[in-house]
Amino acid sequence: MKVRFVAPDGSVREREATLGERLLDVAQRDGQPLEGTCEGDMACATCHVIVDPADFARLPAASEDEEDMLDLAYGATRTSRLACQIVLDESLGGLTVRVPDGSRNMQGR
Ligand code: FES
Numbered sequence: 001m002k003v004r005f006v007a008p009d010g011s012v013r014e015r016e017a018t019l020g021e022r023l024l025d026v027a028q029r030d031g032q033p034l035e036g037t038c039e040g041d042m043a044c045a046t047c048h049v050i051v052d053p054a055d056f057a058r059l060p061a062a063s064e065d066e067e068d069m070l071d072l073a074y075g076a077t078r079t080s081r082l083a084c085q086i087v088l089d090e091s092l093g094g095l096t097v098r099v100p101d102g103s104r105n106m107q108g109r
Contacts, residue, residue: 040084
């Protein structure tokens with residue numbers, strides 16, 4: 001399956017992902033600037049991505065803990081998610097997410 005990353009500079013890259021893999025791991029393999037500091041413990045929000053609105057409904061709903069962390073994410077939008085919480089399955093092929101500008105400075109507001 002493939003997923004697409006839209007970098008802060010607007011460039012789009014498609015990556016091959018393995019079923020069951022976390023979106024964060026695919027992004028990091030691609031060199032996208034997502035730190036993922038807490039390794040998926042929902043304690044950092046440095047893995048924040050903005051899901052393409054057309055794809056957002058395909059994702060399982062965020063947990064309350066994820067929503068709380070997204071509240072702290074710099075530049076969060078209504079389709080923001082934590083990439084460490086997105087586990088790729090066959091229903092998510094072609095998922096497109098934008099890597100926000102300033103993802104290295106999530107506490108910046
Ligand atoms: Fe820290 Fe996702 S890696 S919240």
